[in-house]
Amino acid sequence: MRELTIAMPKGRLFNSVVKLLHAAGYLDRTLEEDSRKLILCDNQSGLRFILAKPTDVPTYVEYGAADLGVVGKDVLREENKDVCELLDLGLGYCRLVVAVKENSPLVDVTQLPFNSRIATKYPRITGEYFLSRGLQVDLIKLHGSIELAPIVGLAEAIVDITSSGQTLRENGLRVLAEVEECTARLIANPVSYKIEHQRISELVRAMRRVVLSEQGGNKV
Amino acid sequence: MKNRRLLTPKGMRDYLPREAAWRRLVEDKVHRVFTSYGYQEVVTPTLEHMALFAAGNNDDEQAYRFVDREGEVLALRTDMTTPIARLVVSRLREAPLPLRLCYFGNLFRYESPQAGRQREFTQAGVELLGVDGPAADAEVVMLACRALEAAGVQDFHIDIGHVGIVNRLLSRAALLKTTEEAIKEALVQKDLVVLERLVQQNIADEGLKKALTGLSECRGGLVVLEKAAELLQDDRDPALANLAEVYRRLELAGLERYITIDLGLVKAMNYYTGMVMEGYTRELGYDLCSGGRYDRLLGEFGYDLPATGFAMSVDRLLLVLERQGCLGCQQPVGFWVRFPQTVQSWQLDLVEKWRRAGAVIMNDLGMAVDGPTIEFLPSGKVAWHSGDTRLELDPAQVETRLFPGTGGV
The missing domain is CATH 3.40.190.10 (Periplasmic binding protein-like II)
Known part of the structure; x- marks a missing residue:
C-alpha cells in the first residue's frame, strides 16, 4: 500500500x-x-x-x-x-494580536494614527484586518523578532502571535486588539x-x- | 532590471521545440476524439468586451483589462464558455440543435502563479448546446474519458456531482444570503472546520446538519445515491435521479472504472445548474479537467438554451503525461541534404517527393552539419553518409533503401 x-x-x-x-x-x-x-x-x-x-x-x-x-x-x-x-x-493554541508599547495611550485600533507603520510576519492577514476596519496602514514585513520594531521606532504597532503574552511583556509591549485565535x-x-x-x-x-x-x- | 526584456512576463512561458511538438501531438489526439463525436471547432477572439465576462458571472477581478482607442474596456478572455455562449447567441441562433462545438484556446487570468496556475494557459473543451437531460451530461463525461484515454493518460479519475443537492439542502435551511454563501464557500474550499462551525451556529434541524456536514463523505459508486436519498429524506430527488442515469450510461459504456460519484463536489463558478464533473490524477495535486451543466448562461444573453460541457487544461495534461513517462515523441528522424553548387531542378523535385512521402529532410545550406546526410554527387549518384558509414546509391534507390517506412509516393 x-x-x-x-x-x-x-x-x-x-x-x-x-x-x-x-x-x-x-x-x-x-x-x-x-x-x-x-x-x-x-x-x-x-x-x-x-x-x-x-x-x-x-x-x-x-x-x-x-x-x-x-x-x-x-x-x-x-x-x-x-x-x-x-x-x-x-x-x-495562540492568539494573533495587534500589540503596541506598554505606555501607549491607545485603547482601540481605530485610534492608531493615520498611516501607522505595522510590523509583522503576516502581511496578508494584517492587511485584510486593517482594510476590513477601513484603516490605512503601512505594512512592514519582518521575518523574526517582531517585538523589536516598536521599541526602536521602526513601527507604531505589530501584529504577531502570542500564547501567554510573556514575550510581549518582556519587551515592554501590550495587546491592543485580538485579530484571531489560532x-x-x-x-x-x-x-x-x-x-x-x-x-x-x-x-x-x-x-x-x-x-x-x-x-x-x-x-x- | 537591464535584462528584463529577456524574461517572459510573470506566469507566462515559452514552449521549446520538443514541448511544442508534444503539445501539438496531444492536441491532435484530443481534437480527433472531439470531432469523431461531431463536435465542430470554433475560434473566438482573444480579446472580448469586459462586459461579456461580467455578465457571465466570472470573477472579473482576474481579467487583464485594456481601454482601446475608442474608450471601450476590453479584456483578455478568462474562460472559453462565455465567449462561445456569445457566439452561439449572436450567430448560431438558426443552427439546428443539438449544437456540438469544441475549442482549443489560450486564456488569461491575473492570478499569483502557484501550483498548476499560470497566467496564460491553454484549454481544450467542448460545449453541447440545446439538450437537457442525463444523456447529454453522460456524453460530456464520456468524451472527457475518451479524450484523456486518447491522450495517453494512465489511471485518471473523474468525479461527478450535482449542484442541485447542496442547493436543495441550503434552501431547506432558509438561511441569510450571506450565511448561505459562506457555507457554499466552505464546501468549495473543503474547509470542514469552518463548515462545521457555520452549520452548528446557523442550522437547528439535526437531519439537515448531518446532511450538510456529511456531504463530503458521500463518495463512491451508485450506493452513494441511496445514502444521499436518506440524507435528503427524499428518494425521488431529481438531482439524484439525474446522477443515477448519468452513471448508468457511463457504466454501459464501460467507463465506470474512472467514475466516482461525489456529492461533496461543489464548484466555485456560479453558472453551473446541474451535473458537475472534475477529473484528476495522482501525479498532479490539482484538477486536470472540469465542467458541468449551465442552463441559464445563454438565457442571460437572450437565447434560452440548455447547455453542458467541459474543459481540460492542455498544459496540465502535458505535465501529467510527462510525469507518467507517457510523452513518447514520435518525431521522425531528420536527414540533411547537400545539393551541389549548381543545383538542378530534378534534384529538388526528388527531395520534394521524399518529403511528400513523409521523410523529414533539411537543406544544410552549405553549413557543416552532424548526422545522416544525403549528398548529390557530380556523377549523378547520391551519397549517403552517417558517421563512418558511406554508401553510394542510384537516386531511384534512395527511397526504398533509406526511407522504407514511407511506403513510396
Whole structure:
C-alpha cells in the first residue's frame, strides 16, 4: 500500500501531533524528532512524515508532495493555498494580536494614527484586518523578532502571535486588539483527499475522537 | 532590471521545440476524439468586451483589462464558455440543435502563479448546446474519458456531482444570503472546520446538519445515491435521479472504472445548474479537467438554451503525461541534404517527393552539419553518409533503401 505522507512543522507542535496520533492508535512508538532527519517513516501505520518549516507545510500539501499536513491557522491563512482543511486539532493554541508599547495611550485600533507603520510576519492577514476596519496602514514585513520594531521606532504597532503574552511583556509591549485565535489544523491536498478518501477519512475520524475527548477532559 | 526584456512576463512561458511538438501531438489526439463525436471547432477572439465576462458571472477581478482607442474596456478572455455562449447567441441562433462545438484556446487570468496556475494557459473543451437531460451530461463525461484515454493518460479519475443537492439542502435551511454563501464557500474550499462551525451556529434541524456536514463523505459508486436519498429524506430527488442515469450510461459504456460519484463536489463558478464533473490524477495535486451543466448562461444573453460541457487544461495534461513517462515523441528522424553548387531542378523535385512521402529532410545550406546526410554527387549518384558509414546509391534507390517506412509516393 502506498504510504500517506504528512508534512509536519519542525518544533514543539511535532511532539504534540505524534502524541495525538499515538492516542488515535496510529503510532505504537514515539517518533523522535531528530533535527538532522527530514523524513521519518512508520511502516506499521503506513505513514511517512516530512519535517518542514511551518510556513512551507501548505506548499508541500498544495503541490501534492505531501498528502496531509499539520499547520497553524495563522500560517494557513497567511499562505492562502489551495488545500482542504479537515480538522481543528486544538493544539498549539495562540492568539494573533495587534500589540503596541506598554505606555501607549491607545485603547482601540481605530485610534492608531493615520498611516501607522505595522510590523509583522503576516502581511496578508494584517492587511485584510486593517482594510476590513477601513484603516490605512503601512505594512512592514519582518521575518523574526517582531517585538523589536516598536521599541526602536521602526513601527507604531505589530501584529504577531502570542500564547501567554510573556514575550510581549518582556519587551515592554501590550495587546491592543485580538485579530484571531489560532490552533493547529490538519490539511489535505484536494486530489489526495479524493484518491485516498477512505484512509484519510478513517484517520480524521480517529484523530477527531481523541481531540474531542481531550477537549472534554480539559473542561472538567 | 537591464535584462528584463529577456524574461517572459510573470506566469507566462515559452514552449521549446520538443514541448511544442508534444503539445501539438496531444492536441491532435484530443481534437480527433472531439470531432469523431461531431463536435465542430470554433475560434473566438482573444480579446472580448469586459462586459461579456461580467455578465457571465466570472470573477472579473482576474481579467487583464485594456481601454482601446475608442474608450471601450476590453479584456483578455478568462474562460472559453462565455465567449462561445456569445457566439452561439449572436450567430448560431438558426443552427439546428443539438449544437456540438469544441475549442482549443489560450486564456488569461491575473492570478499569483502557484501550483498548476499560470497566467496564460491553454484549454481544450467542448460545449453541447440545446439538450437537457442525463444523456447529454453522460456524453460530456464520456468524451472527457475518451479524450484523456486518447491522450495517453494512465489511471485518471473523474468525479461527478450535482449542484442541485447542496442547493436543495441550503434552501431547506432558509438561511441569510450571506450565511448561505459562506457555507457554499466552505464546501468549495473543503474547509470542514469552518463548515462545521457555520452549520452548528446557523442550522437547528439535526437531519439537515448531518446532511450538510456529511456531504463530503458521500463518495463512491451508485450506493452513494441511496445514502444521499436518506440524507435528503427524499428518494425521488431529481438531482439524484439525474446522477443515477448519468452513471448508468457511463457504466454501459464501460467507463465506470474512472467514475466516482461525489456529492461533496461543489464548484466555485456560479453558472453551473446541474451535473458537475472534475477529473484528476495522482501525479498532479490539482484538477486536470472540469465542467458541468449551465442552463441559464445563454438565457442571460437572450437565447434560452440548455447547455453542458467541459474543459481540460492542455498544459496540465502535458505535465501529467510527462510525469507518467507517457510523452513518447514520435518525431521522425531528420536527414540533411547537400545539393551541389549548381543545383538542378530534378534534384529538388526528388527531395520534394521524399518529403511528400513523409521523410523529414533539411537543406544544410552549405553549413557543416552532424548526422545522416544525403549528398548529390557530380556523377549523378547520391551519397549517403552517417558517421563512418558511406554508401553510394542510384537516386531511384534512395527511397526504398533509406526511407522504407514511407511506403513510396
